[in-house]
Amino acid sequence: MTHANAPLTPTGRRRMVLRHLDDGLPQAHVAAEFRVSRPTVATWVARYRAAGEAGLYDRTSRPGSCPSQISSGLIAEIDSLRRQKKWSARRIHHHLQGLGYQLHLRTVGRWLHRLGISRLRDLTPDGESLRRAPQRIRAGWAGHMVHLDVKKLGRIPDGGGWWAHGRGSQQALASKRAHKQRVGYTYLHSAVDGFSRLAYTEALDDEKAATTIGFFCRARAFFAAHGITRIHRVVTDNGANYRAKDFTRTVSGLAGRHQRIRPYTPRHNGKVERYNRLLADEVLYARPYPSEQARREAIGVWVNHFNYHRPHTACGDQPPASRTPARVNNVTPSYI
Incomplete structure (x- = not known):
């Protein structure tokens, strides 16, 4: 399709053709005047002589014949099976093959899409009502579901890194050398009650199964101090520390059951994932810290603020x- 300012729109082609037919200019001279090739002039002159001004418009690039295209009757059959029986593309393909038609499964799917009936809700006027409402993982009471997760962070060298002093500073160069010497990582183990959103966080040196078991026991004691004496379900991802038999055995002994979420579906553990996001936005990357200990102290202060002062929309802005159950309103010591 030509654009509006193209030199050879249908109007420009008409002028070019008439310069040859009416004015008598040779095709080579017309081609030089309009800055096109001589075969181009010959093409549009031949089309004008054959079809008049209608021949000056662009033709479709569709081939004149397509032997492999399915017939209109078969298309009507696909449309009828879909609308009346609500069959899927695969079932329609299987049915038509049984009747002797030779066509590919993707051909059926493409025609359903072209007909506008590829989705089930396209078949009924109130098709939008057939869509499944978004489901939320809701905890019925405190202790019903406790979500666990680990966030891995690089340690901050003493004196601060490049973020605190700038990339070109001496401290930044020292921090870079310390990073090459493997300063290590900090592992933030967190547990969040799905009903009350009460959170417990510890900064530990690794995420091994034994470390995770110790953290879970201390988290259980923390929840018990707030009246959550029984944990019915522990929800985790599929990390190696959570898949360990010792951890599963410990959870089975201290809680109701251990539930691992579907792989690569972190939204099923969304409460603790959102908590980690708040932790990162409001503490971890809110300002530079001079040392790892200073950051751990800031995390402890923020966790207490989160549990006892910060309003939460899931708790009615409380x-x-x-x-x-204990309705604790006083600030407790930091567990970091």
Whole structure:
């Protein structure tokens, strides 16, 4: 399709053709005047002589014949099977093959898409009502579901890194050398109660199964101090520490059951994932820290603020501790 300012629109082609037919200019001279090739002039002159001004418009690039295209009757059969029986493309393909038709499964799917009936909700006027409503993982009471997760962070060298002093500073160069010497990582183990959103966080040196078991026991004691004496379900991802038999055995002994989410589906553990996001936005990357210890202290202060002072929309704009059975409202010591 030509654009509006193209030199050879249908109007420009008409002028070019008439310069040859009416004015008598040779085709070579017309081609030089309009800055096109001589065969181009010959093509449009021949089309004008054959079809008049209608021949000056662009033709479709569709081939004149397509032997492999399915017949209109078969298309009507596909449309009828879909609308009346609501069959899938695969079932329609199997049915038509049984009748002797030779066609590919993708051909059926493409025609369903062209006909506008590829989705089930396209078949009924109230098709939008057939869509499944978004489901949320809701905890019925405190202790119903406790979500666990680990966030891995690089350690901050003493004196701070490049973020605190700039990339070209001496401290940044020292931090870079320390990074090459493998300063190590900090592992933030977190547990969040799905009903009250009460959170417990510890900064530990690894994420091994034994370390995770110790963290879970201390988290259970923390929840018990807030009136959550029984944990019915522990929800984790599929990390190696959570798949360990010792961890599963410990959870089975101290809680109701251990539930691992579907692989590569972190939204099923979304409560603790959202908690980690808040932790990162409001503490971890809110300002530079001079040392790892300073960051750990800031995390401890923020966790207490989150549990006892920060309003949470899931708790009716009240802090999570107000929704626990014990209704604890005082600030407890940091567990970091």
